[in-house]
Amino acid sequence: MRRILLLLCFLTGTFFSFAQDSSRLRISILTCAPGGELYATFGHTAIRVIDSTTQRDIIFNYGTFDFSDPDFYTKFIRGKLLYFLSAEDPTSFAYSYQMDNRSVWEQELNLSPAQKQALFNALLNNMQGDNRYYQYDFLFDNCTTRVSELLSKTTGFTVPQPLVPKGTTYRNMLHEYLDKGNQPWSKLGIDLLLGSKIDEPVSIASSMFLPDYLMKGLDSSKPLLAKPKTYFLQTPVIEAGNSMYMPTLVMSILLIGIVLLSQWKQEQWSLFFKILDSALFYITGMAGILLLFMWVGTDHKACSNNYNLIWALPTHAIAAFALWKKRKWMHTYFKVSSLLYIIVLASWWFLPQEFNPALFYFVLILLYRSVMQQKWHAHARNI
Numbered sequence: 001m002r003r004i005l006l007l008l009c010f011l012t013g014t015f016f017s018f019a020q021d022s023s024r025l026r027i028s029i030l031t032c033a034p035g036g037e038l039y040a041t042f043g044h045t046a047i048r049v050i051d052s053t054t055q056r057d058i059i060f061n062y063g064t065f066d067f068s069d070p071d072f073y074t075k076f077i078r079g080k081l082l083y084f085l086s087a088e089d090p091t092s093f094a095y096s097y098q099m100d101n102r103s104v105w106e107q108e109l110n111l112s113p114a115q116k117q118a119l120f121n122a123l124l125n126n127m128q129g130d131n132r133y134y135q136y137d138f139l140f141d142n143c144t145t146r147v148s149e150l151l152s153k154t155t156g157f158t159v160p161q162p163l164v165p166k167g168t169t170y171r172n173m174l175h176e177y178l179d180k181g182n183q184p185w186s187k188l189g190i191d192l193l194l195g196s197k198i199d200e201p202v203s204i205a206s207s208m209f210l211p212d213y214l215m216k217g218l219d220s221s222k223p224l225l226a227k228p229k230t231y232f233l234q235t236p237v238i239e240a241g242n243s244m245y246m247p248t249l250v251m252s253i254l255l256i257g258i259v260l261l262s263q264w265k266q267e268q269w270s271l272f273f274k275i276l277d278s279a280l281f282y283i284t285g286m287a288g289i290l291l292l293f294m295w296v297g298t299d300h301k302a303c304s305n306n307y308n309l310i311w312a313l314p315t316h317a318i319a320a321f322a323l324w325k326k327r328k329w330m331h332t333y334f335k336v337s338s339l340l341y342i343i344v345l346a347s348w349w350f351l352p353q354e355f356n357p358a359l360f361y362f363v364l365i366l367l368y369r370s371v372m373q374q375k376w377h378a379h380a381r382n383i
Contacts (some may be wrong), residue, residue, distance in 0.1 A: 045144040061333035063143035079299035083136040104233040107360035110226035118154040191356035195306030248356035285317025307353040334374035341367035
């Protein structure tokens with residue numbers, strides 16, 4: 001906090017110097033390469049301001065949050081975590097990315113003195129008090145969209161042509177990075193948590209919610225660039241492995257294993273399948289409860305309208321315990337469950353949401369075990 005206050009004092013003290021000779025300002029956009037961790041998979045964007053008269057060099061960063069907040073995890077889960085604009089020196093900024101082996105590209109903006117002043121004034125205003133804070137949204141209000149909107153308001157920044165093929169969705173763009181980053185399980189998790197809203201086609205403006213695409217947008221807006229893109233920091237490129245099909249492989253092997261074991265009639269497997277089904281339906285039910293909570297109990301816009309709930313039934317969390325006893329209603333419950341899963345699988349490629357391929361095999365497992373439970377309870381009811 002002390003460091004931020006000192007930077008604020010510096011910014012306020014040098015405001016008049018900038019105002020007197022804004023043509024001596026150099027403003028550029030920094031685009032940081034993706035990193036190995038999930039939070040860094042999609043890269044980062046910042047703004048660099050250099051004053052040649054005072055030899056000041058500042059980097060403005062909209063991607064800052066207070067990890068020491070005692071309610072950090074609660075706010076993060078509920079989508080209420082506030083991010084804020086901070087300012088730091090280039091040395092510390094470059095060091096953090098060098099340690100993570102992440103390159104940073106720089107694009108200097110070709111702006112008039114008035115545009116430079118307007119952009120700096122906006123940054124200075126956003127550093128004041130509560131103006132610094134904003135409610136972060138992964139897709140629609142993040143460190144990159146903030147920079148893009150700021151450029152649009154202060155410089156008239158526009159992109160003349162689409163940056164992605166027609167019909168490209170938010171999910172398609174996220175998958176591109178998750179595949180390159182060799183994060184198949186994170187991809188499965190994102191496909192599970194994020195609803196049909198991210199299957200909407202992106203516009204030219206909304207496609208720049210990712211740092212690389214804002215960089216591409218700036219490249220295509222030639223009048224806004226003073227010179228070609230250069231390296232602010234260059235690090236060796238490390239190629240990731242390829243295990244993008246691992247979740248699908250695991251789920252398919254699990255399905256085959258369960259089907260083969262189910263064909264054995266030995267009595268000792270009875271307890272095994274009760275435990276298996278109890279765990280299977282409990283996990284599915286709890287997943288459904290989580291998805292429902294993320295939809296109606298949080299501010300995460302991308303988690304709304306999640307069609308995964310048509311197979312991840314929250315009621316399975318109750319059925320997981322009830323299946324241990326002979327209950328009349330369980331036969332009907334699993335009969336309805338089986339019919340539902342048949343409908344889901346038949347309409348898999350026609351639903352208004354793209355499902356992860358691995359989930360197809362998981363739903364097949366749910367269908368198979370629902371049918372087995374239906375038969376068991378039907379037999380038990382007739383005894």
